[in-house]
Amino acid sequence: MATLVNVDGDIVPPAQARVSVFDRGFLYGDSVYEVIRTYRGQPFELDAHLARLAHSAERIGLAPPWDAPRTAREIGRTLAAARAAGGDPAPAPDAAPWNVGEWYVRVVMTRGAGEIGLDPALAVNPAAVVIVQPLPAPPASAYVEGVKAVVVGVRHAPAAVVDPSAKTGAHLNHVLAVREARARGAHEALLLDERGFVTEGSSSNVFVVAGGRVRTPPLAAGILEGVTRGVVLRLARAEGIPMDEVPLRPPELEAADEVFITSTMREIVPVTRLGERAVGAGRPGPVTARLHRAFRRLAGGPPSAMLG
Numbered sequence: 174m175a176t177l178v179n180v181d182g183d184i185v186p187p188a189q190a191r192v193s194v195f196d197r198g199f200l201y202g203d204s205v206y207e208v209i210r211t212y213r214g215q216p217f218e219l220d221a222h223l224a225r226l227a228h229s230a231e232r233i234g235l236a237p238p239w240d241a242p243r244t245a246r247e248i249g250r251t252l253a254a255a256r257a258a259g260g261d262p263a264p265a266p267d268a269a270p271w272n273v274g275e276w277y278v279r280v281v282m283t284r285g286a287g288e289i290g291l292d293p294a295l296a297v298n299p300a301a302v303v304i305v306q307p308l309p310a311p312p313a314s315a316y317v318e319g320v321k322a323v324v325v326g327v328r329h330a331p332a333a334v335v336d337p338s339a340k341t342g343a344h345l346n347h348v349l350a351v352r353e354a355r356a357r358g359a360h361e362a363l364l365l366d367e368r369g370f371v372t373e374g375s376s377s378n379v380f381v382v383a384g385g386r387v388r389t390p391p392l393a394a395g396i397l398e399g400v401t402r403g404v405v406l407r408l409a410r411a412e413g414i415p416m417d418e419v420p421l422r423p424p425e426l427e428a429a430d431e432v433f434i435t436s437t438m439r440e441i442v443p444v445t446r447l448g449e450r451a452v453g454a455g456r457p458g459p460v461t462a463r464l465h466r467a468f469r470r471l472a473g474g475p476p477s478a479m480l481g
């Protein structure tokens with residue numbers, strides 16, 4: 174399993190992958206991207222990711238250099254080349270079994286290089302990059318014990334300022350949120366909006382369980398429409414678990430029986446500590462575990478490692 178990079182259709186090792194220092198993705202975060210992962214070597218929910226990539230590009234007026242079928246083909250070509258390159262690293266001793274041998278896929282489309290200046294018309298050749306690498310997924314212990322999250326001081330950008338439905342390379346706010354979370358020994362940063370409502374994690378969506386009902390902020394809270402969030406909403410419906418999309422405040426996180434986060438890389442990870450306090454019993458809870466088992470069945474791998 175080798176890390177390989179596809180730059181505008183040329184597949185090269187990482188050290189040979191080059192984009193210009195005049196690229197607007199580098200200079201301004203003027204780019205869109207998606208993170209996709211494989212199960213049994215196949216990209217999961219690929220159509221949803223490609224649709225969101227097209228939406229993101231449309232929202233910032235970037236003409237995608239590849240359409241969705243071409244992007245899917247380039248992802249497939251890059252994965253095949255990386256698989257063929259061999260040299261499989263030994264799996265991490267604490268890897269969750271369903272993540273071994275799987276791939277992380279990042280697709281980036283930037284407005285391209287041009288004369289320095291904010292005017293997007295200065296760049297006329299958008300660039301496309303696909304990075305594939307062995308999946309850096311959470312260790313099995315994250316599912317068995319849960320992780321710590323903190324509500325950080327960094328606030329989520331208001332939807333009227335930064336469109337949360339577009340997944341762009343302008344990420345400084347969330348970088349600073351993660352910086353704060355790490356300084357407090359936490360796995361994930363949870364961001365509030367300017368009025369104090371819970372929005373989302375730095376790279377995840379957040380859910381609480383209270384009295385057997387699952388709650389998650391609605392899209393109107395100014396959040397990314399996570400692909401995994403969508404899968405979890407569908408699974409909850411199929412499992413008959415009541416699910417509400419409602420605004421949440423920090424006290425509802427603190428009083429919850431269970432909290433969990435979702436993202437492509439993490440699936441469903443229980444949050445068992447919020448700052449210095451335990452969530453519920455301080456262990457992954459039964460509703461989180463049930464949803465994760467359903468997710469694992471859907472993704473077609475071995476069962477959830479979560480207890481409960």
Ligand code: PDD
Nearest residue numbers: 208375376377378397399400401436437
């Ligand atoms: N991040 N919210 C934000 C701000 C995110 O960046 C992400 C994903 C999510 C979860 O979305 P999904 O379920 O589609 O992965 C929510 C990706 C994984 C990343 O930037 O690495």
